[in-house]
Amino acid sequence: MKLGFSPQDELFRQECADWLNGQMAGEFRDIKGVTKLTGSPERRKEWEQQLAAHRWSCIGWPSQWGGREATLAQQVIFAEEYARAGVPGRVNHIGVELAGPTILTFGTEEQKQRFLPGIAAGKTIFCQGFSEPNAGSDLASVRTKAKLEGDEWVVNGQKIWTSLAHISDWIFVITRTEEGSKGPKGLTFLMMPIDQPGIEIRGIRQINGDAEFNETFFTDARCSADSLIGAVGDGWRIAMGLLAFERGVSTLGQQMGFRNELDEIIAAAKANGAANDPLIRQRLAKAEVGLRLMRYGALRMLSQTDHSRIDGAALTYKIQWASWRRNLGELAMDVLGQGGEISDHAEYEWDTLPNLFLFSRSDTIYGGTNQIQRNLIAERGLGLPREPRGTA
Amino acid sequence: MKLGFSPQDELFRQECADWLNGQMAGEFRDIKGVTKLTGSPERRKEWEQQLAAHRWSCIGWPSQWGGREATLAQQVIFAEEYARAGVPGRVNHIGVELAGPTILTFGTEEQKQRFLPGIAAGKTIFCQGFSEPNAGSDLASVRTKAKLEGDEWVVNGQKIWTSLAHISDWIFVITRTEEGSKGPKGLTFLMMPIDQPGIEIRGIRQINGDAEFNETFFTDARCSADSLIGAVGDGWRIAMGLLAFERGVSTLGQQMGFRNELDEIIAAAKANGAANDPLIRQRLAKAEVGLRLMRYGALRMLSQTDHSRIDGAALTYKIQWASWRRNLGELAMDVLGQGGEISDHAEYEWDTLPNLFLFSRSDTIYGGTNQIQRNLIAERGLGLPREPRGTA
Amino acid sequence: MEFAFSDEQTMIAETAGAFFAENATSERTRKAMANDGIDRALWHGFCQELGLSGIGLPESGGGAGLGMVELAVIAEAAGAQVAALPMLGSLAQAAQAIAAGGSEGQQAEWLPRLISGEAIAGYFHDAALQADGDRLTGGSRFVTHGTSADLFVVTNMRQVWVVRADAPGVSVTPQTSMDQTRPLAHVRLDNVPGERLPDPAAALAAAHRAGFITAAAEALGGAQACLDRTVAYSKERIQFGRPIGSFQAYKHRLADMMVEIEQARSAVYWAACAIDEEADEAAMAVHAAKSFATDTYFRCAGDMIQLHGGIGFTWEHDAHLFFKRARSLQTMLGSGDWHRERIAAMILGEAA
């Protein structure tokens, strides 16, 4: 057990920090500190390409595909320095962290050549089409249909909560390819180009006034026959594999974003005197401890030899961060006081902390609600009996 | 809507207070302030008789049976003054508050004459035989069997958590009288004398070192054929009716006990400086508010015209007080600090506040766990689907 | 001692409940949110057609008499629909202050117009307010419905003044507010003439207690609506082949909401009743009601979002209206911690 970084790692940290700070002070200074995922989309696509041009776009990938085969420690360091430098989140997060690894693990050689260079280069932005209006937490009840017609899959149905679909190039979708099949059987994992007449995207305005999420409608939408990952009917397995990547190193980058939020709260508390309130102090300490424990929890997960293994502890991560962040939003508002309920913007737009308060209400819902997480933990982590499905 | 008491009520309050304080300063001063239900059992039986001798034993009952037909306000006042005077809890609580009203409501004239005078006189102490080892929260899966043999019921089986059985004269038991019946059908409600060879009582030592609860074993135990309340097979209905009486005026007396506990905590916090801790102050305020809201919640329940109606709000009462008191126990210990973990007694016996901390862990379990309460609230109060029974 | 609604109170509850359910629809509220946060037709109906605006205000000033219990009944019904009305600032705070602490002339001048809805008042305190005689300099960023106000009742917590919104030196800036159903305005006074109320202590006491009761009762109504709507949704929404309301964890969360709400109900009516009966415990009860009921509302509104899943955090769904109203009610008129600290001081026998 060893937490410290080696001298080489610290050199690498310096290299990351220098480059990132240079970018944020230079060509990309206009996007420094942007926290909303929907802010400045065009510039952020350019930023994806800038990362790629300097081989920082997917450092954990094999070098063959544009990565650096970075060690775990290096990936941790890059994620930390990325956020510390105030660089905005990756608009191609889904491509780099989910689609790419899925193709690397389950895709054919031809598919790797077709997709990975574009993702690595920051030119192919991916989004995710899993949820459906009547299957929010219930992936197995997907109804979107796909049928092979000649050399094309033809897709009909609707996905929802497709984050950033409106700026994406490709979408991966779970479809039902076996007529009459139920549950996890008969599903197929397809990759589809978004810019086509059969796909329509409508933004969903959220509680914070912003629209990061979308509804995506498929009406005879098409992709080539070889756009499926794995085999026909393999969709459930691929989707589960993909979801496991969500618990990867990117969690550490996410945590650095949380770090920035908590630091802003601490600064606000010092500035307005809330830091003198013993009740606020307790909550600040709890938030700090929670964040540290997320970091060390993630390092424990990542330090397992077999990274793909979903062990019990890893199952607890989603509910942990989501609940932590929801509480952080409440703490932020209690520190700000009534002034937090006033925006300086003319439109219904919110600065970091009030926006955190509002947006974090979705953290405990998307990507599996806290209720679903508790089911998973109890059933997979503790071996308790499964919830029965109904027949309604 | 009117919370205040009338001048007549205030006169009655004075009468109650005078008599109770007189007793606690006089003949019964030795039991003043005893909080444990198991303390000084013989003297407390004498106290039951003293109450009866002055017609304070069951003031809400009809005068015909030894009561005073007291109004709701008078019952509230008596309960409040009883606790305020430091009078220990009624060892015949179950007789006066549960068995008596059940007999009054569901019993025959003959049964009323047989049982009510003894209960009213404080000479017939009752306990309750509902739970069984394999049916803790599941009254419908009772296995204790009763069979009519000639002019007697013969009972075999085991009950558990029979509070105060070791000092009681009678026990009412839910038995299964229909061979092979399941669930709430085929149950019968019997009243049995305890002092007989077929009934054996073993104390269950609890977390606090005390033994208020018992296991009660029935081996060819007997009672006369006319000892059933209602008809054969009517047991479930009678039991449900009885449980509704639990939410009666006696809750207000119980709350006055809580009041004494909270007051002791407040005094301790002032004495040792914990009252200067803003975190403790918040918790004291929450405890105070919770207690007040229990009082007004109970008054709302009792002010409904039809007192027997179990409305939604009344369903919430058990979990409310049990959770409140469990939290109170934790607050008590946090106020006392490490010193609360040391007893002045040579044996494993605890003064009021540490005992509260330990014993209150059972409050959220007996009489229907918090989990069962939430089921009841959701299903009966909110009309949500029932939990399915298994077939195991 | 009878802690249940009288027939008259039941009737008021039914009337107000039906009125708001029918008129304070989501569509109308959203229209008001896009403007100044007041549904004018609703306000007109409330004040003039139903005449509910006079409840809790003296008949001598054109009010309907009655007390805090009846005021709570109405605020509860309005809160259940997140109605976009200036009831809190104009009636519960400003009109109550004038009725309790104003001169006969001030009462006669303002109360009928406030009760009829013809005039709207804002209310604010500014502890640092400078008073040069009765010329006032100061302001507040947190004046509910301030952009719509014709007058302001202003206090430095010692004196209370009426200030006309059109007086020279008054400037009012609308602000983008989290709860758009009761937007906050920044009101600045620069050497503005105020008209002093002769009994400021009575005015402040009345504005505080009616403000606390109104906020608490609104919160109670809102919390109950969150529960009711979520229960209804849980019976319809199918996931994993079952109505989600059949999942025990879901059921238990709804049960917990109900446990809190029933306590909040006791708190609100205990406080209202204690004020009306001038009971000693009114002093504690208003703090208990404000803190407990608004905390309950926030929790229930958060649960409403959570238990609706994805749709719960969309703009289109009403859950965020409840959630934001709940948050604003928690913060305004003193945080929960502040109210509980007052209660702690009382039970510890410390001087107030």
Next chain:
Amino acid sequence: MEFAFSDEQTMIAETAGAFFAENATSERTRKAMANDGIDRALWHGFCQELGLSGIGLPESGGGAGLGMVELAVIAEAAGAQVAALPMLGSLAQAAQAIAAGGSEGQQAEWLPRLISGEAIAGYFHDAALQADGDRLTGGSRFVTHGTSADLFVVTNMRQVWVVRADAPGVSVTPQTSMDQTRPLAHVRLDNVPGERLPDPAAALAAAHRAGFITAAAEALGGAQACLDRTVAYSKERIQFGRPIGSFQAYKHRLADMMVEIEQARSAVYWAACAIDEEADEAAMAVHAAKSFATDTYFRCAGDMIQLHGGIGFTWEHDAHLFFKRARSLQTMLGSGDWHRERIAAMILGEAA
């Protein structure tokens, strides 16, 4: 950077786990509870047969070397069985203090005997301790396993002394303690000769950090045991015709326990590792570990009682042993609020 056990650490965990599971049985623990709270045979086996008592103590003093991570591994295993041992006071506090701040002579005199289990030490602080030269007057009511101690390590938080239990002026009174597996004694010193440790700062730092780690790790082991035992029970116990572990609300509560426990595990090993690596964040980590892990334990032990139903609050069932141990761990060595207040001061950049 590798946040996982080394092979050696895994081996220690397995050895200690097997030892305590086999030997620290409920029956033996209850026997010890009826006496002085020490299972002598267990202590002998631990110190002499397994030689685990030297872990975290220097080899020069007869210890096994290694560090806080290994100490935590052992305390976790002991905590999982609520083992009745004087490990905390005698090894983690007293021996650590002597090893870090004692002279060579003091180390040579005491460490081998403490590590072999031949001698048992109590540890306490008394901020009001009067020191007349090295003659001490004062005491503490909270000395764990104090009645069994041969010596005491005593501090006024500035100096540290060793006091022999048989010195004239020492009186030790056993006390009925809530947690009978680690009973508290009242130790009084009346002008008793103490032997001063030459480096009190080092002694205090060592005793504090090892004490916090041991308490936190014990809590972690205890919490995990509460979860494991409750999961096992939930699969066997049938209610309403189903294993109670099939009820979703029950499952979710167990899941919540696991979420807390995994965080507690991160906290304990983060803190232990940070101390061993002399990382700056060790200062915060020990406070985080002590407060988080003991709060987790208390919650899990409470849940264990609740989820066992009636049997859970009987004396016969082990749940109360966990519950009382959890409570005592929460209180001793500073409450959770106290530790969090230290953390708040750090993150707010206030001087310590």
